[in-house]
Amino acid sequence: LPSIATVIGSGTMGPGIAATLARAGATVRLYDISEDAIARAEAAYGVVQGVLAAVDSPSAPGGSVSFGTDLDAALEGTELIIEAVPEKLELKQKVFADLEARIGDEVIIATNTSGIPITTMAESLRVPGRLIGMHWSNPPHLIPMIEIIPGQATDEALVGQLVDIVKAFNYVPVLEKEIPGFVENRVLYAILRECMALLEEGIVTPEGLDACVKWGIGYKLSVIGPTRLLDMAGLDIYQAVSSYLNKDLDVSTDTPQFIKDKIAEGKLGFKSNGGMYEYGEGDVDAKRKEIVTGLIAARKTLSSIP
Ligand code: NAD
Numbered sequence: 324l325p326s327i328a329t330v331i332g333s334g335t336m337g338p339g340i341a342a343t344l345a346r347a348g349a350t351v352r353l354y355d356i357s358e359d360a361i362a363r364a365e366a367a368y369g370v371v372q373g374v375l376a377a378v379d380s381p382s383a384p385g386g387s388v389s390f391g392t393d394l395d396a397a398l399e400g401t402e403l404i405i406e407a408v409p410e411k412l413e414l415k416q417k418v419f420a421d422l423e424a425r426i427g428d429e430v431i432i433a434t435n436t437s438g439i440p441i442t443t444m445a446e447s448l449r450v451p452g453r454l455i456g457m458h459w460s461n462p463p464h465l466i467p468m469i470e471i472i473p474g475q476a477t478d479e480a481l482v483g484q485l486v487d488i489v490k491a492f493n494y495v496p497v498l499e500k501e502i503p504g505f506v507e508n509r510v511l512y513a514i515l516r517e518c519m520a521l522l523e524e525g526i527v528t529p530e531g532l533d534a535c536v537k538w539g540i541g542y543k544l545s546v547i548g549p550t551r552l553l554d555m556a557g558l559d560i561y562q563a564v565s566s567y568l569n570k571d572l573d574v575s576t577d578t579p580q581f582i583k584d585k586i587a588e589g590k591l592g593f594k595s596n597g598g599m600y601e602y603g604e605g606d607v608d609a610k611r612k613e614i615v616t617g618l619i620a621a622r623k624t625l626s627s628i629p
Contacts, residue, residue: 324349324491325402331355331418332408333364333390336435339464340405341388342371347492348383353390354397361390371464377619378465379626381493398425403488405457407435415439416447423449431481433457438504441474451476455485458505465618467494467626470505510549514540520573523581529599545625 326349330341333355341353341364353368355361368388375382391397398404404426408418415434422432428450434441435457445451456472469489473482482498489496499506518536521527527535544552553561585591585598592598593607602610 324488326350327352327400328403328405329354329397329401331397331404331406331422333360334407334409336407336459336461336463338364338367338388339371339462340407340435340459342368342375343380343464343492343494345386345388346375346380346382348386349492350386351388352397352401353388354394355392358392361392365390374462374615374619375464378622380464394421395425398422401426401430403431403433405433405435410437410439412439412443415444419444419448419454428453431455431485433485435459437508440501440503441472442476442501443474445474445476452478453481455481456501456505457485457489458507460507462615462618465615465622467622468507469494469496470507471496471498472501472505474501516575517573519579519582520575523579545621546628 324344324347328344328349329352330337330344331354333341333353337353337355341351345351353361353364355364368390404422406415406418406422408414415436419432430453432448432454433456434444434454436444437458441454441456445454448454451474454474455477456470456474458470458472460466460468460470471482471485471489473479486496486498497506502509504512514536518532522529522532547555589595590597593602593610596602596607
């Protein structure tokens with residue numbers, strides 16, 4: 324684990340990432356251009372620490388997070404920079420240029436991009452070999468899996484180094500080749516595409532769909548994973564079903580019309596008190612609490628089995 328790490332961007336992802344590294348013993352500096360974002364991050368950090376304690380995540384002595392808008396101070400002595408600014412190529416490239424003007428060639432830059440190709444981003448770097456994809460899953464302090472995506476220019480030694488760093492804070496590294504959406508979102512979006520098609524065709528209600536996927540798929544896959552699931556089911560059974568079912572699955576390439584209609588009506592989900600479901604006074608806060616409580620309980624249980 325690097326003794327000093329810097330997280331650039333303290334929005335949705337930054338505070339949880341910083342807290343996870345700090346809990347493993349690193350001195351972490353969380354930097355943002357916005358004073359408001361830093362103030363929100365300090366509050367978020369308190370909440371995140373409570374969650375990490377509840378989940379019994381291993382706690383090493385000596386870790387800390389400091390917050391600030393002074394980039395030079397944030398980078399002093401740093402070994403690993405994790406970039407988590409908004410998902411815009413030009414912005415990220417500008418941030419990399421600002422960073423490279425201040426750091427030595429040996430400092431690693433890991434980007435939390437959700438899908439901008441690492442190879443494209445690296446083209447603007449003075450030291451392209453130091454850039455690597457490090458895709459945390461939201462909420463980053465609770466989901467103990469990180470996708471590692473080298474670009475074409477990424478130093479080979481850096482790949483192993485980042486794998487070891489991720490293991491050092493007790494997360495599971497998943498090494499991938501560069502592909503749009505990376506593996507996690509490709510699988511999630513394949514599931515979501517079929518789910519939305521089933522809703523659009525009126526095959527099942529939203530409540531029924533959520534119950535079916537939560538228990539029939541989520542519960543099971545959280546314990547065994549899709550590859551082992553095939554062994555458990557039998558590859559011959561998979562062949563028998565996939566030979567007729569695959570042709571019938573949704574293959575649409577655009578966002579479903581009913582989702583576009585909801586967006587046009589201003590129904591965006593939790594942030595507008597209505598989306599797929601409607602939320603009355605206090606419902607969104609209650610749902611958010613329910614989700615965190617559930618994730619904490621599930622993480623504890625799943626961590627206790629091999
Ligand atoms: P966000 O918009 O919540 O936060 C980004 C922060 O970056 C803001 O606080 C903003 O003030 C700050 N920022 C903007 N310009 C900056 C600069 N030049 N220097 C320093 N800070 C700057 O974004 P987010 O949701 O935390 O996402 C960050 C990155 O992580 C994106 O690339 C996103 O695709 C990726 N990601 C997000 C999620 C998610 O669920 N939100 C999950 C995985 C990966």
